[in-house]
Amino acid sequence: MVDISAKGARRVVVLGTGGTISGRARSADDNLGYTAGEVGVADLLAGIDAPAGVELEAEQVAQVDSKDMSFAIWQALARRCAHWLARDDVAGIVITHGTDTLEETAFFLHSVLAPAKPVVLTCAMRPASALAPDGPQNVRDAVAVAATPGARGVVVVCAGTVHGAADVQKVHTYRLDAFASGDAGPIGYVEEGALRRLRPWSDADDAAPTLFDKAMAAVDCPRVEILLSHAEARGSLVDALREERRRGAADAVRGIVLAATGNGTLHHTLEAAALRAQADGIAVLRATRCVEGRILPRPGERLRDAGALTPVKARIALMLELLA
Ligand code: SIN
Numbered sequence: 001m002v003d004i005s006a007k008g009a010r011r012v013v014v015l016g017t018g019g020t021i022s023g024r025a026r027s028a029d030d031n032l033g034y035t036a037g038e039v040g041v042a043d044l045l046a047g048i049d050a051p052a053g054v055e056l057e058a059e060q061v062a063q064v065d066s067k068d069m070s071f072a073i074w075q076a077l078a079r080r081c082a083h084w085l086a087r088d089d090v091a092g093i094v095i096t097h098g099t100d101t102l103e104e105t106a107f108f109l110h111s112v113l114a115p116a117k118p119v120v121l122t123c124a125m126r127p128a129s130a131l132a133p134d135g136p137q138n139v140r141d142a143v144a145v146a147a148t149p150g151a152r153g154v155v156v157v158c159a160g161t162v163h164g165a166a167d168v169q170k171v172h173t174y175r176l177d178a179f180a181s182g183d184a185g186p187i188g189y190v191e192e193g194a195l196r197r198l199r200p201w202s203d204a205d206d207a208a209p210t211l212f213d214k215a216m217a218a219v220d221c222p223r224v225e226i227l228l229s230h231a232e233a234r235g236s237l238v239d240a241l242r243e244e245r246r247r248g249a250a251d252a253v254r255g256i257v258l259a260a261t262g263n264g265t266l267h268h269t270l271e272a273a274a275l276r277a278q279a280d281g282i283a284v285l286r287a288t289r290c291v292e293g294r295i296l297p298r299p300g301e302r303l304r305d306a307g308a309l310t311p312v313k314a315r316i317a318l319m320l321e322l323l324a
Contacts, residue, residue, distance in 0.1 A: 235273025
């Protein structure tokens, strides 16, 4: 037992939110027909050896399939992170999470916390009941990163790779190594419990404390929808959202992210509708639907672009902007 009050002793807090990592199937060879979010986070830590001098503490914040992630859970998670990060004896936080919206939660926490200590999200592509679950190794690696002196910021650890929250994206439906960092590349790798860092941790963001206060005070998040531009795209969905707003619907849309083709281009019909929406006071942002690259500004663009943010991250950025 580690005396955490002793000088140098540190605690890593593991917050559980559900996902495949805590999923259970009827049989050990079933990697698909499982229910996510069944095993408690304390049980996920059974058999995990913490690095020397580090004590693990488990807290269940939610227990969901991450496809059903909500703003309320993000708020609860951000509050618990802020609580634990403020304690001197806490070196860092690990969050167990489903893979499906992991990049969204990571980006939300990155935006509102920008922590000076590490907040490490981890996951699994095979349920806890599988013959060879990947969760235990991912948790071990995540704890190693959270306990690494000097580590900071929100990162994702999966299959031995450390990704930054701003860059990470789920890119595979089945492989254990399901995440990538696009052009930026990973922050580093975890090898035999040690971090091999390739590039700097992300910088602290001065806007984070203000965004944290606004996000925690919000009863609901502003509604921001994502619409895809594609061959034969139409503007009718945009017009339907405008009409809902015109009628004064309680949860009317306040923002639209357009998942644009290539360098932020839009089908002309969708673009015309988006300009009508913008003229009505709806915030419109273009994000590229390409897996890699960023939107490079072109002269004369009338709709703002989200740079390198994917559509799901642009949605969070716009939602936080509308809160602020
Ligand atoms: C989930 O995202 O909760 C289910 C899928 C997964 O974790 O891989």
